[in-house]
Structure formats: C-alpha cells, structure tokens
Amino acid sequence: MIHVLNNVLGAEELRAINGLLPGIGFADGRVTNTGSSVKRNLQAPQEDPVNARVAQIARDALFRHPELRVLAQPRSAARATVVRYEPGMTYGWHVDEALFTSTPPMRSDLSCTIFLSPRDGYDGGELVIQLGAQELSYKLDPGQAILYPSTTIHQVAPVTRGVRVAAITWLQSWVADAQKRELLVQLEEARARAGTADPRLTVLLASLRTNLFRMWADT
Ligand SMILES: O=C(O)CCC(=O)C(=O)O
Numbered sequence: 149m150i151h152v153l154n155n156v157l158g159a160e161e162l163r164a165i166n167g168l169l170p171g172i173g174f175a176d177g178r179v180t181n182t183g184s185s186v187k188r189n190l191q192a193p194q195e196d197p198v199n200a201r202v203a204q205i206a207r208d209a210l211f212r213h214p215e216l217r218v219l220a221q222p223r224s225a226a227r228a229t230v231v232r233y234e235p236g237m238t239y240g241w242h243v244d245e246a247l248f249t250s251t252p253p254m255r256s257d258l259s260c261t262i263f264l265s266p267r268d269g270y271d272g273g274e275l276v277i278q279l280g281a282q283e284l285s286y287k288l289d290p291g292q293a294i295l296y297p298s299t300t301i302h303q304v305a306p307v308t309r310g311v312r313v314a315a316i317t318w319l320q321s322w323v324a325d326a327q328k329r330e331l332l333v334q335l336e337e338a339r340a341r342a343g344t345a346d347p348r349l350t351v352l353l354a355s356l357r358t359n360l361f362r363m364w365a366d367t
C-alpha cells in the first residue's frame with residue numbers, strides 16, 4: 149500500500165534541516181548505482197557529516213510517527229540520504245535494491261521519501277509509482293512523506309524548473325510479507341474502533357494482533 153504521511157517533520161525540524169542543507173557537498177547520484185542508465189541526480193555522499201545530521205533528524209521523526217509505526221512495523225532503517233534534482237535531472241523507471249550491504253545488512257521492504265522543498269519551488273519532480281496499469285504521482289509539502297513498497301517500479305519525473313530536495317530512506321519491517329502487514333494494520337484499526345466498552349472484545353483483538361505479529365515477525 150502507498151501512504152502519504154503528514155507532519156513527519158515539525159516546523160522546528162524543518163528549520164534545522166533547512167539550515168543544514170547548504171553544508172552538504174552533493175555528488176553525482178550514480179555513486180551508489182554505478183550501472184544505472186536512468187539516474188541523473190545529485191545526492192549527499194554516504195560519508196557526508198552534514199547529511200548524517202539530517203539523517204538522524206529524519207530517522208527520529210519517522211520512528212516516532214504513529215502511523216508509520218503501524219503501517220511499517222519498522223525494524224531498521226537505512227541512513228537517509230539527501231537528494232537534489234536541478235532542471236533536467238530525473239531518476240527514470242527503476243526498482244530499489246533488495247538488500248543494503250550496511251552493517252548489519254538490511255532488506256528494503258518499504259521506501260520512503262520525505263519532501264523538503266516547497267511545492268511551488270519547482271516544476272516536475274513528481275515521484276510516480278506504478279500500481280498495476282495506473283501511475284500514481286506525488287508532490288508533497290515540506291515535512292510530508294510518502295511510504296511505498298520497495299517492490300514497486302517508480303520514477304522521479306524530470307525537474308523542469310527550480311530545485312527539488314528530498315530525504316530518502318528505506319525501512320526493513322519486522323514482517324516481510326506486505327499482505328500480512330496489511331492484516332496487522334486492519335487489526336490495529338479494528339482495535340482502535342472497538343474501544344474498551346466490551347472488555348472481552350478488547351482483549352481478543354489485542355490477542356489476535358499480538359499473536360499474529362509474534363507468528364509473522366522475523367527473528
Ligand atoms: O527522490 C525520490 O523521491 C525517490 C528517489 C528514488 O526513487 C531513489 O533514489 O531510489
């Protein structure tokens with residue numbers, strides 16, 4: 149499932165990040181995808197210390213976000229990378245890597261883009277995700293994020309004016325199977341909607357959710 153997450157970054161965090169961005173030494177985005185013929189962008193190098201500070205803010209924000217916690221059941225996240233698209237830059241149709249050779253290595257279950265540039269600051273630059281025969285196009289406000297399965301084919305449309313800056317990351321979920329994750333999300337909603345008026349229902353829904361999670365979680 150594809151989800152827009154609101155209020156991932158608060159005003160204070162956005163201010164802090166905007167203050168850090170000029171200190172990032174951007175490099176050719178192909179450093180991490182040397183064989184790519186469709187990637188034409190700039191990104192912070194892995195070892196960039198300013199990027200590391202942005203990444204920490206992004207990570208903290210994502211891991212405390214209540215909706216993300218339910219949707220992703222996050223186990224780990226790759227260090228976020230700040231990306232920059234100037235006019236003519238794009239990242240054509242592709243699918244994200246399955247495994248990241250970080251320490252420890254992680255599987256990418258979910259991809260996440262946190263938008264950082266004002267929408268009216270650039271034209272083009274939509275994140276477009278294929279869902280069956282449909283193409284879903286996203287351009288969000290600074291501090292909003294999109295969470296989508298890493299299995300999807302997606303692209304960043306060419307920027308034709310201005311600059312698009314975003315922080316991107318990948319999450320490994322405790323539950324690898326997207327269909328199982330979806331059932332846990334539905335159970336969580338059922339639990340919230342049921343409230344506490346019927347104590348037996350409350351405990352049954354909690355038991356179903358917790359024990360399915362125990363059964364399905366990677367260890
Ligand atoms: O910038 C984005 O929104 C996503 C970029 C992307 O698809 C990637 O870097 O793999």
Ligand SMILES: [Fe+2]
Pocket residue numbers: 242243244259302
């Ligand atoms: Fe991607």
